[in-house]
């Protein structure tokens with residue numbers, strides 16, 4: 001039986017692997033369905049990890065993480081996990097190839113991915129002017145004009161954040177009413193640099209070899225088209241968490257989750273099931289930043305070491 005199974009090899013899973021193996025656990029396997037590294041490997045520029053002054057692509061940034069973990073004995077199995085189940089006082093990790101692996105403790109770090117709008121030009125300019133994270137990429141648009149697509153708390157809060165950096169923020173939403181909280185909305189309305197465009201949808205994200213140059217927009221009431229010039233567009237319409245491994249055969253989740261399917265954890269990344277930890281973007285209130293996911297992974301690993309020690 002493994003001492004610890006880690007599911008997911010993004011910043012949270014790799015950091016958990018480092019802390020677990022370096023902390024003395026012997027049989028630790030990280031199950032990752034693709035190449036380790038996680039979402040950030042799709043980013044062309046990563047410049048906000050403390051202590052790493054050099055700007056790197058997400059892929060280059062994540063390469064040494066694996067090397068460091070494997071040096072301390074973390075084993076990597078390239079496999080997709082279907083689910084994690086409870087069996088007596090331990091866990092069973094079920095893989096897509098039908099194999100079942102038993103473990104004393106499990107850290108689930110399967111992350112998630114930002115929702116895409118599917119509008120024309122989005123895939124073409126993704127990472128070249130189209131972004132899903134203002135905290136990550138807002139600084140690249142210092143004193144430039146950007147747009148935000150979305151009507152929830154994230155879209156409105158990130159518009160306020162961007163207004164502190166950019167010269168103008170156009171907030172585009174397909175309805176006149178916003179899902180964002182009234183307090184947040186009021187703050188955005190008081191921000192002179194934010195222009196609200198409702199009820200508008202994006203027909204096309206336009207650009208050239210250098211990236212995004214503008215948007216073709218449609219007024220959804222009047223059916224009229226207008227074009228605006230922007231240097232970047234932030235698509236903030238939601239986030240899908242990869243929580244399928246938590247789901248049991250009867251459709252229930254192995255641990256408590258909220259209405260968005262995010263795992264409910266405490267400050268030690270413990271779920272309500274002893275020995276089961278969730279770290280990174282899959283947990284409630286995740287800031288969705290590499291540094292935060294890495295910290296979660298370390299915290300979860302320390303918790304797992306303590307749990308295994310007390311359940312010998």
Ligand SMILES: Cc1cc2nc3c(=O)[nH]c(=O)nc-3n(C[C@H](O)[C@H](O)[C@H](O)COP(=O)(O)OP(=O)(O)OC[C@H]3O[C@@H](n4cnc5c(N)ncnc54)[C@H](O)[C@@H]3O)c2cc1C
Pocket residue numbers: 007008009010011012013031032033034035036037038039040041042043045046047048079080081082109110111112113114132133136137242245279280281282287288289290291293
């Ligand atoms: C385009 C882009 C740019 C970003 N830029 C920045 C930035 O500049 N700065 C910053 O701090 N953050 C940035 N982020 C956010 C950052 O990447 C995430 O917050 C971070 O990667 C979350 O780490 P994680 O380990 O929780 O999950 P993830 O990175 O999502 O990793 C989860 C891993 O689990 C694996 N997995 C999922 N399901 C299974 C399964 N069933 N079985 C096995 N493996 C599975 C996945 O393949 C993946 O490798 C960016 C994100 C994106 C998408």
